[in-house]
Amino acid sequence: xxxxxxxxxxxxxxxxxxxxxxxxxxxxxxxxxxxxxxxxxxxxxxxxxxxxxxxxxxxxxxxxxxxxxxxxxxxxxxxxxxxxxxxxxxxxxxxxxxxxxxxxxxxxxxxxxxxxxxxxxxxxxxxxxxxxxxxxxxxxxxxxxxxxxxxxxxxxxxxxxxxxxxxxxxxxxxxxxxxxxxxxxxxxxxxxxxxxxxxxxxxxxxxxxxxxxxxxxxxxxxxxxxxxxxxxxxxxxxxxxxxxxxxxxxxxxxxxxxxxxxxxxxxxxxxxxxxxxxxxxxxxxxxxxxxxx
Amino acid sequence: xxxxxxxxxxxxxxxxxxxxxxxxxxxxxxxxxxxxxxxxxxxxxxxxxxxxxxxxxxxxxxxxxxxxxxxxxxxxxxxxxxxxxxxxxxxxxxxxxxxxxxxxxxxxxxxxxxxxxxxxxxxxxxxxxxxxxxxxxxxxxxxxxxxxxxxxxxxxxxxxxxxxxxxxxxxxxxxxxxxxxxxxxxxxxxxxxxxxxxxxxxxxxxxxxxxxxxxxxxxxxxxxxxxxxxxxxxxxxxxxxxxxxxxxxxxxxxxxxxxxxxxxxxxxxxxxxxxxxxxxxxxxxxxxxxxxx
Numbered sequence: 001x002x003x004x005x006x007x008x009x010x011x012x013x014x015x016x017x018x019x020x021x022x023x024x025x026x027x028x029x030x031x032x033x034x035x036x037x038x039x040x041x042x043x044x045x046x047x048x049x050x051x052x053x054x055x056x057x058x059x060x061x062x063x064x065x066x067x068x069x070x071x072x073x074x075x076x077x078x079x080x081x082x083x084x085x086x087x088x089x090x091x092x093x094x095x096x097x098x099x100x101x102x103x104x105x106x107x108x109x110x111x112x113x114x115x116x117x118x119x120x121x122x123x124x125x126x127x128x129x130x131x132x133x134x135x136x137x138x139x140x141x142x143x144x145x146x147x148x149x150x151x152x153x154x155x156x157x158x159x160x161x162x163x164x165x166x167x168x169x170x171x172x173x174x175x176x177x178x179x180x181x182x183x184x185x186x187x188x189x190x191x192x193x194x195x196x197x198x199x200x201x202x203x204x205x206x207x208x209x210x211x212x213x214x215x216x217x218x219x220x221x222x223x224x225x226x227x228x229x230x231x232x233x234x235x236x237x238x239x240x241x242x243x244x245x246x247x248x249x250x251x252x253x254x255x256x257x258x259x260x261x262x263x264x265x266x267x268x269x270x271x272x273x274x275x276x277x278x279x280x281x282x283x284x285x286x287x288x289x290x291x292x293x
Numbered sequence: 294x295x296x297x298x299x300x301x302x303x304x305x306x307x308x309x310x311x312x313x314x315x316x317x318x319x320x321x322x323x324x325x326x327x328x329x330x331x332x333x334x335x336x337x338x339x340x341x342x343x344x345x346x347x348x349x350x351x352x353x354x355x356x357x358x359x360x361x362x363x364x365x366x367x368x369x370x371x372x373x374x375x376x377x378x379x380x381x382x383x384x385x386x387x388x389x390x391x392x393x394x395x396x397x398x399x400x401x402x403x404x405x406x407x408x409x410x411x412x413x414x415x416x417x418x419x420x421x422x423x424x425x426x427x428x429x430x431x432x433x434x435x436x437x438x439x440x441x442x443x444x445x446x447x448x449x450x451x452x453x454x455x456x457x458x459x460x461x462x463x464x465x466x467x468x469x470x471x472x473x474x475x476x477x478x479x480x481x482x483x484x485x486x487x488x489x490x491x492x493x494x495x496x497x498x499x500x501x502x503x504x505x506x507x508x509x510x511x512x513x514x515x516x517x518x519x520x521x522x523x524x525x526x527x528x529x530x531x532x533x534x535x536x537x538x539x540x541x542x543x544x545x546x547x548x549x550x551x552x553x554x555x556x557x558x559x560x561x562x563x564x565x566x567x568x569x570x571x572x573x574x575x576x577x578x579x580x581x582x583x584x585x586x
């Protein structure tokens with residue numbers, strides 16, 4: 001099976017589990033509908049797929065990581081809902097659909113985000129397929145990588161601090177390492193934890209995640225300049241119109257593409273250095289650099 | 294020592310621990326300041342104090358419950374920050390001080406809430422004073438009581454659904470049981486979990502928490518009618534001006550006071566039924582009914 005077919009298969013399993021966790025019988029149907037709406041809104045599921053593929057590369061069945069993958073996607077989704085709010089990025093569209101607060105109103109959108117964030121930890125805590133020690137390690141890792149002390153929230157706060165200011169390349173990389181990189185790091189490290197890997201392997205997993213996360217972000221910026229608006233579900237050129245610093249705006253398109261190629265090469269070489277079956281992960285890494293949305 | 298002196302002593306220890314957890318070295322000083330601002334903003338610490346006193350009543354040292362108490366107060370504080378936002382209750386003042394978004398802006402207030410919520414689970418997960426099984430049970434309990442499936446967030450969503458509608462007594466009680474009662478239940482059940490109590494005791498702890506939580510809410514409504522604005526740090530009569538259904542608006546002041554007395558009596562009798570040293574908890578229960586803010 002090619003990488004696209006396999007990604008589609010994993011995505012289907014993740015989607016089923018996500019909805020099973022969130023769409024429970026409820027006396028607050030609007031809240032649950034709002035949570036489902038953003039979760040179902042056509043994400044690529046790159047983070048949970050990475051977690052499951054990494055776990056398989058260590059020789060484990062991907063079901064062992066399904067709860068962690070679902071929790072990760074719930075955290076990613078909550079961050080998008082809150083990020084789109086008028087007080088934050090004030091976005092009306094996400095993946096071609098109206099953003100959560102545009103459909104359900106701001107109050108429900110805030111609560112839907114809070115709900116996904118809270119329930120993500122419930123999913124990890126009650127994952128009966130893993131030993132209690134591993135569950136606890138995963139909860140520590142998720143709260144650290146998503147948190148406000150060198151975590152995703154720190155990255156979002158840095159992003160807000162940088163608004164309207166000129167940001168240099170180092171500062172831009174640092175914001176992205178936190179804002180998007182930390183959850184990608186969770187995907188890789190969670191797989192390593194479940195597969196009980198020693199510290200030196202965990203450190204290599206971190207390095208791989210950083211390279212891959214950076215490549216992901218550079219491709220995001222390139223797509224914003226030369227992507228296909230229809231495939232992306234958002235207009236091209238939105239970064240420039242918001243005067244956001246990007247790899248393209250700081251380096252130019254040619255140098256940004258070179259930087260992307262360098263990061264992908266470094267990521268691939270780190271994969272070669274890990275004691276894993278890396279074919280699918282290599283294909284996934286190439287996909288990140290070549291994706292059209 | 295009288296109950297006020299003892300509450301003040303516990304509050305001081307809780308406050309110290311809270312600040313130690315939140316005020317870490319950071320590259321996002323505004324975010325951390327915003328988190329500290331709401332945590333330091335003069336709360337009574339009723340929920341964490343209840344947890345620690347309950348644990349002592351079972352014969353345990355209160356330090357065993359300190360991390361759980363801190364996590365609980367962090368969740369309570371995040372819910373207040375998000376609740377005060379313009380899209381939610383749109384409150385400018387909380388305990389006589391400007392609300393978080395009034396001082397730091399909405400974007401930082403949203404992130405400060407997200408940060409406190411996420412870090413609360415980190416505090417529980419890394420509580421080295423408790424066995425891993427207990428930590429995991431506490432995380433399950435906190436994510437359930439604070440969550441979007443019959444948890445605090447469900448109560449907030451019900452509250453939003455009820456806006457502008459006439460609510461009857463049963464519906465009002467139900468909203469409060471979730472919105473404020475569930476975290477009070479966490480306080481009691483967390484103490485029971487740490488003290489390894491059997492199911493029949495846990496069930497009595499739940500019943501006590503429900504009575505106490507209801508009493509707390511009725512007294513809140515009574516204070517909004519006949520309290521001292523200066524002591525409360527907010528104007529009297531704000532419920533009526535917002536046309537909110539309260540125990541006083543539904544029952545009248547005299548019947549609301551009778552209901553409060555009944556709930557307190559039921560709570561005290563449940564304490565008598567528990568295998569604990571209950572003197573301080575009884576004094577705390579009386580305090581809830583008589584507090585002036």
